[in-house]
Amino acid sequence: MSQDNTGLKDKVAIITGASSGIGEAIARELSAAGARLVVTARRADRLTALCASLPRPAVALAADITAPETAQALLDLARATYGRADILINNAGMLISGSLDTINLDAVALMTRTNYDAVVRSSYVFARAFKHQASGAIINISSVGAYLSHSSMGVYTGLKQALEVFTTALRVELRGTGVRVGSMAPGTTETEIFDGLRAAGQPVRADQTAPLKPADVASAVRYMLEQPQHANIARMLLVSAAESA
Numbered sequence: 001m002s003q004d005n006t007g008l009k010d011k012v013a014i015i016t017g018a019s020s021g022i023g024e025a026i027a028r029e030l031s032a033a034g035a036r037l038v039v040t041a042r043r044a045d046r047l048t049a050l051c052a053s054l055p056r057p058a059v060a061l062a063a064d065i066t067a068p069e070t071a072q073a074l075l076d077l078a079r080a081t082y083g084r085a086d087i088l089i090n091n092a093g094m095l096i097s098g099s100l101d102t103i104n105l106d107a108v109a110l111m112t113r114t115n116y117d118a119v120v121r122s123s124y125v126f127a128r129a130f131k132h133q134a135s136g137a138i139i140n141i142s143s144v145g146a147y148l149s150h151s152s153m154g155v156y157t158g159l160k161q162a163l164e165v166f167t168t169a170l171r172v173e174l175r176g177t178g179v180r181v182g183s184m185a186p187g188t189t190e191t192e193i194f195d196g197l198r199a200a201g202q203p204v205r206a207d208q209t210a211p212l213k214p215a216d217v218a219s220a221v222r223y224m225l226e227q228p229q230h231a232n233i234a235r236m237l238l239v240s241a242a243e244s245a
């Protein structure tokens, strides 16, 4: 049976990378809109504090999103806790940059597993479940970087471009099934993702322009999810008014 996706009250949303930044803000926004949540990241203390502060039911799974079993564990937890799953937000991610002669290739491989491989796995696990129930929504958090290529950011931006292409393919594959798929590409947003660059003394875009706040991105994600069932915002690019790109 197809569900009306308009309105988030009592919908069950799974949010990856919810221990900080954009993911935490999406958790707060969707909870305020009435959704029940499963939140995940590696930092259990952050997730516990988040769940305790939300107005609606929320449970946490402290897990590494690159572990092959995590996606199914998230679906299982949603079903065991709430009896269903309705929304997947693939948000967990990391940022490694560096020029050809300095970049750490092991760290790049971890970024590939986190920012792309894990999204593909989670998308397929949840898409299968959503297709079976003929309803559901998947939003992949991409980046303005998908449309740009900064020197030293070739791998990060390349992965986000790949994520955009994958998301489009999955959306088309699932057309007519009741499952909506879309991508949100935020511009520079002030979060902890830049902490590593700052610690290494590398330039940080968020320091050069007035960045978005995580709550700005969360509000736009909510807007995407609140469209009527027949309408799918397939791709959204949200940048700060001061963004240079």
Ligand SMILES: NC(=O)c1ccc[n+]([C@@H]2O[C@H](COP(=O)([O-])OP(=O)(O)OC[C@H]3O[C@@H](n4cnc5c(N)ncnc54)[C@H](OP(=O)(O)O)[C@@H]3O)[C@@H](O)[C@H]2O)c1
Pocket (backbone or CB within 6 Å): 016, 017, 018, 019, 020, 021, 022, 023, 040, 041, 042, 043, 044, 046, 063, 064, 065, 066, 091, 092, 093, 094, 114, 141, 142, 143, 144, 145, 185, 186, 187, 188, 189, 190, 191, 192, 193, 194
């Ligand atoms: N900030 C920006 O300017 C910007 C712009 C465009 C797109 N984005 C994208 O937005 C998403 C969220 O980033 P953010 O800016 O909010 O950064 P953030 O504050 O650093 O958040 C990243 C989240 O991902 C989680 N995470 C990272 N690696 C993980 C792993 N292996 N397993 C499980 N969870 C993992 C982190 O949790 P734990 O460390 O607790 O595991 C954290 O909750 C990313 O996909 C990023 O590429 C950010």
